[in-house]
Amino acid sequence: MTAFLPTSGLCVPLSRHRLAVRVAGLVVVLAALLSGVVASPGTAGAASEDTHYQPSFVGAPYFAPGAVYTQNFPDPDVVWDAGTQRYYAFSTTTGGVYVPVMWSTDLVTWTARTNHAIPNPNGQFHDALPDPSPAGSTWTSGDPNFPDEVWAPTAAKLSGNGTSAWVMFYALRVNASGTHCIDFATSQTPDGPYTSPQQFFCSATPLGVIDPYVFTDSATGKTWLMWQDQGEAGKDWSSLWMREISLTSAQSVGWAAGSAPVYLMDAGADWERGVAENPSMVRTSDGVPTLFYSGGLWNSVGYSMGMAKCGPLQFSWTPICTRVGSGQVMNSRVGMTGIGGSSVFRGVGGAAYVANHYWSEGLAPSYPGNQRRLVVDRVYETPGGLAFSHEGGPVGVASSSGYxxxxxxxxxxxxxxxxxxxxxxxxxxEVFVVDLASRITATTTSVTMNVTVDGAAAPGYLTAYACGEPPVASTLNYTSGVVSTNLVTVRVNATRKVCFSTQASTHLIVDLQGRYDSAVSTAVTPVTPVRVFDSRQSVPVQAGNWVQVQIAGQAGVPVSATAALVSLTADGASISGYLTAWQCNGSPPVVSNVNYGPNWPAGNGAIVPLSQDGAICVFSQSRANVIVDVFGYVGPSGQRLNISAPTRVFDSRTSIGVVGAGQTVPVQVTGAGKAAIGSTAVEVNVTATDARAPGWVSVFPCSSPPAPGSETSVLNLVTGQTKAAHVVVPVGVTGPSAGQICLRTQNATHLVVDLSGGYN
Incomplete structure (x- = not known):
């Protein structure tokens, strides 16, 4: 809604001494709702700030009938209609009409409805609500083109008493003091025109009620009207409510018999700045009613979408909803800020989506220089909580690819x-999208990247994937105050993008190392891991220096190889720093492969181009020992990757329990839902968590186990740590270990394996 903060009183955070005032106000609200009292349009209380409301904001483009529309669309409400197989979106007044309505089949391209027979006062024939004013209304804005003030409409198809109708609820201003009531109008089609307007209810509070939303509860079949009570000018306690409704005729709606208002929550979090509005609801897969709302000032970059979990939907003197964390779940995305005006809805197949408006980033959040545009995100449920994204996933099965x-x-x-x-x-x-279209080819199926997390606000994990639905897998795990790094090979989507989903707020650094491409003939040959360099046997690499490591001619790597698959480890550093591996041509590039701290080892995988002499160089920012293990190479011939979505194939936490010190664990990585039977190697992400003591983790083909004491490491751990490493591992094709890789731990820890592809 277009809310303007009142200036007649000081807005202050809620404190204990104001509780009595709040409770008294709630008694007034509940009394009015329970008794059915409707506030008189001419007698509402204290005046709010003069808003100089302009329905088709200066600079807002014309909402042309039948045309694709991408501009101003505040407070969006979206509904799916199975009859027409279309989505319909409604918004607050803009572009020359009281209620613009547009349709889409993909939630991306939206087309304004065409003309109908009823004009609005502005002479437009495509208004979904051409006349919002019920009979007997007396207030007028003074603008002959828009005599009424309409906010935040919502539409839903209701059934009852042997009939059905599309019903639009909306907030209508009723007096010079700025009071709003909720009215409704009806139609037999989702895009209107909605006619026969009637006042539904008002609140006893001076500023009235706004932001209606219809929630049909799949668990009970009940239909509810949700709304915001704005409270009183100069006091910051806006609150959110709902009450059961029923369709009484094709043109009439009433409160359901025996129903009572349900107190959801009020604006109490700091970021909300006294405003909680735009309530909407969906039941998540756990059956819990989940409240979406908006908070903060609508014309600020701090405006955000919030979320709360609710108890049973029944009368209560205290709020039944509890914020998830601070409540704030979405504020900004790339190119977007001030995201809000939220409305959650179910689409095709029951999938959950949320519609918001946003201000363009980099411009002041105000008219006429900026607009509030529509964005619709799919709501995904992940082990780390809800994720929101409008980026599509991959299409079909990726072709086998060289590197x-x-x-x-x-x-x-x-x-x-x-x-x-x-x-x-x-x-x-957040789901963060990285567009690689300008850096890779149309035949690229996946990319290899080094991913780094810095400045995490809390412990959590990051997942890299090909957009669409986030997989139940992790790319790296992080803690606050620690820089965490891991290599990843991930499929790109149809538009050559990669998505990153993070559990906690953090900075993200991504270094592109290579691409898997169906048109490329060079390919990967995995080898049994071999250690080719260990400065602990000589002298550490000094700060700001690098060491050259010969790869070709060792560990089964031929002189024709063009790149090497290696594991890099730093150990014994006295201060924090990083390692960078490259092909020895000139100075080190401005990237990192391993980030390490003092007195504990850190490692990571890398695919590093070889110099003409078949070597790589490893730079260390601080004095540290450097260890290099070879896992494979890229050459003129080899095995091609069949990339897939990350898939969890092993988790000791839910299967065998803690892996003991020195224990070897086989993991099946081929077969149904895994890499194809006959794959000769796999790409896996190995995570160790809850390490019981410092130690290492080794990964190898079960058919070629290393002798105890001769293992190479992919992970080096400290007590209690959670850490991940990406590695390419050969797989036995025949015999008892066919399709298996093995993991061995120096000390007890849990292990998790996520599979991302197989080679053949």
């Missing part, structure tokens, strides 16, 4: 606005 090294090149660093539009950190639950 082409690239860079390494830094394509994203949110700390410095590299590859993005600002220096903001990713938000908790």
């Amino acid at each position: 082409a090294p690239m860079g390494p090149t830094r394509v994203l660093d949110t700390r410095y606005a590299t590859g993005t539009t600002s220096t903001r950190a990713l938000e908790s639950g």
Whole structure:
């Protein structure tokens, strides 16, 4: 809704000494709702700020009938109609009509409805609500083209008493003091025109009620009207409510018999700044009613979408909903800020979506220089909470692909606005999209990247995937105050993008190392891991220096190889720093492969191009020992990758329990739902969690186990740590270990394995 903060009183955070005032106000609200009292349009209380409301805001483009529309669309409400197989979106007055309505089949391209027979006062024939004013209304704005003030409409198809109708609820201003009531109108089609307007109810509070929303509860079959009570000018206690309704005729709606108002929540969080509005609801898969709402000032970059979990939907003197964390779940995305005006809805197949408006990032959040545009996100349920994204996933099965090294090149660093539009950190639950279309080819199926997390606000995990639905898998795990890094190979979607979902707020750095491409002939040959360099046997690499490590001619790597698959480890550093591996041509590139701290080892995988002499160079920012293990190479021939969505194939926490010290665990990685039977190697992400003591984790083909004491490591752990490593591992094709890889731990820890593809 278009809310203007009152200036007749000081807005202050809720404190204990104001509780009595709040309770007294709630008694008034409940009394009015329970008794059915309707406030007189001419006698509402204290005046709010003069808003100088302009229905088709200066600079808002004309909402042309039958045309694709991408401009101003505040307070969006979206509904799916199975009869027409279309989505319909409604918004607050803009573009020359009281209620614009547009349709879409994909939630991306939206087309304004065509003309009908009833004009609005502005002479437009495509208004979904051409006359919002019920009989007997007396207040007028003074604008002959828009004599009424309409906010935040919502539409739903209701059934009852042997009939059905599309019903639109909306907030209508009723007096010069700024009081709003909720009215409704009806139609037999989702896009209107909605006619026969009637006042539904008002509140006893001076500013009245706004932001209606219809929620049909799949668990009970009941239909509810939700709304915001704005409270009183100068006091910051706006509150959210709902009450059961029923269709009494094709043109009439009433409160359901025996129903009572349900007190959901009020504006109490700091970020809400006294405003909680735009309530909507959906039951998540756990059966819990989940409230979506907006908070903050509508014309600020701090305006955000909030979320709360609710108890049973029944009368209560106290709020039944509890915020998830602070409640704030979405504020900004790339190119977007001030995201809000939220409305959650079910679409095709029952999938959950949420519609919001946003201000364009980098411009002041105000008219006429900016607009509030529509964005619709799919709501995904993940183990880390809800995730929101409008980016589509991959299409079909990826072709088998060879490998082409690239860079390494830094394509994203949110700390410095590299590859993005600002220096903001990713938000908790955010799905961040990295567009690689200008860097890879149309035949690229997946990319290899080094992913780094810095400045995490809390412990959590990050998942890289090909957009669409987030997988139940993790790319790396992080803790606050620690820089965490891991290699990942991930499929790209149809538009050559990669998505990152984060559990906690953090900065993200991405270095592109190469691409898997169906048109490339060079390919990967995995080898049994071999250690080719260990400075602990000689002298550490000094700060700011690098060491050259010969790869070709060792560990089964031929002189024709063009790149090497290696595991890099730093150990014994006295201060924090990083390692960078490259092909020895000139100075090190501005990327990192391993980030390490003092007195504990850190490692990561890398695919590094080889110099003409078949070597790689490893730079260390601080004095540290460097260890290099070889896992494979890229050459003129080899095995091609069949990339897939990350799939969890092993988790000791839910199967065998803690893996003991020195224990070897086989993991089946081929077969149904895994890599194809006959795959000769796999790409896996191995995570160790809850390490009981410092130690390492080794990964190898079960058919070629290393002798105890001769293992190479993919992970080096400290007590209590959670850490991940990406590795390519050969797989036995025949015999008792066919399709298996093995993991061995130096000390007890839990292990998790996520599969991302197989080679053949």
